Amino acid sequence: MRVLTVNAGSSSLKLRLLGPNDEVERSTDAEPGVDLEEVLRAWPAPEAVGHRVVHGGTRFTEPIVIDTGVRKELEDLTALAPLHQPKSLAGLDAVTAQLPEVPAVACFDTAFHTTIPQAAATYAVPGEWRERYAIRRYGFHGLSHAWCSARVARFTGARRIVTAHLGAGASLAAVLDGRSVDTTMGFTPLEGLVMATRSGSVDPGLVLWLEEHEGLSPREVAETLEKRSGLAALAGKADMREVLAAAGRGDAGAVLALDVYVHRLAAGIASMAAAAGGIEALAFTGGVGEHTPEIRARAAERLAFLGLAVDPARNDTNEGEITAAGAAVRTLVVPAREDLEIARGTRAALR
Template sequence: AVAGRLRALTALAPLHQPAALDALDAVRAALPGVDQIACFDTAFHSRLPAAAVTYALPARWRERYGIRRYGFHGLSHAHASRRAARLTGARRIVTCHLGSGASLAAVLDGVGVDTTMGFTPLEGLVMGTRSGSVDPGALLWLQTEAGVSAAELTDGLFRSAGLLGLAGTADLRAVEAGAAGGDPACVLALDVYLHRLRAQIAAMTAALGGLDALVFTGGVGEGSATVRAGAAAGLGYLGVAVDPARNTGPADGTVDREIGVPGAVVRTLVVTAREDLEIARGVRSVLAGGAG
């Protein structure tokens, strides 16, 4: 029954839901007597305040169809924020999960208070092949005036937009290399990516009423010194300052590390994404009789 309900939601996350359901089916076939526990990327965001989850849409749509902001990447945000709090004692944390998919979370004392993804994983930041936030009026115009079908819109927004749409590649490493070489499309793509990232970090900070720690995680967040420096370069007014040597140099004996200028108002860290640890934590809680 649970699997059936999840399958019905595939349209909301077409890049991820089918693969997760295939894994569920494979495990059930191989180990039919073993309990299966689903750990949801939306769960961490379940305590977001009403102001953060509510769209200004007609009440009949919100109530009948459940249209609201759900958020994603919660497993990664939960681990990164918990790890940052342990390392620094920070209370007000913005976690930046940057990879092929990308989102931010504002976390206060371990509880999420805002995030950038919404009803689907399309909202928010520019991603590898996903658009991030787009004026819905532009999408309506594409349908009503340009004759673009719903199927074309879905494919374009999820699979052909983002960095791929801007630079012809979804690989940020290739975009950075192209930008360094002066390729105009890559320069624009990187500028758009960083512009949206800085703006949304500032928005998350506003939701927290200030910022104690900024955390980068995910493949891009961990691997791109250019993105980390570019994001921080526009956030000095918040107290963010990245040390160039610490940002580009190797971790000093640890996987998770600080890259901020010593004494900066905001602590800036790189934390390895470990959704697996968060999943294990949730599974242990469920097996022990907790809520997950």
């Protein structure tokens, strides 16, 4: 089955056409204003369309064929992901308008994490809040974590795996026997690691203090934590390549940014190892995870007590195993292929 995968981002629509054997037949990032009809007319016709949808709430735990009712339910989840869900829906609507007769399937970033136990999913807040507002730790990047962990399991036979999706957004997952048992993102994608422009976890008391003592509105605080924090706040640059270059020149802000980033990353990996009952393999994926050997090396150095070590020569890669000789834990670099996970889910839903 030929599947068109659709990944709607903040400023582009990533389209990839996969053939029956998952070969890439066409690929493009459709920028704003592009004539989508013209693009798709020039491509072979897909037999199905798979959409990455950021939030599935507690309702959607696996890929599902989209109909009018499902589309409405996805829209109803916007309050849980106001920055991301509208983009997913906009991509869905744009492609459906061009391919109205082709079956479409929603594949969810949250679905992989619906298996995390209550101990990991539950916030210690009043039960009335948890029930009324569906407050829990949802986790995100599930399509990437699912693909990456499955690849590592097939390659190494490992049961206890920690996956590190490091990009503009970043999260970790603890995977035990193919199931997510913990992750660093929570009710929103803001929790957890330091990211390009997101703060990651901060003391909630800080947020309340800023609102009360500085008179900042919830919107102002949210905008700042989402778009003007993280690496951008510490180094003045959101792109990890630029941060590394600046740190290499001795820029104090960039040096601090890297130290904070690696500190949070190593602590998070150790936490995920605890959630999985140990660690047999660590996998890096995503733009930073795949292309930044220094980050991988620094994280592994901090985690030597867990049995991690990377070989400097092998670490100079964007795919493959980078484990040092004698290390107890295997370390790998796995290219992100959310499109393949979307295609797999799409075919399964249509079967």
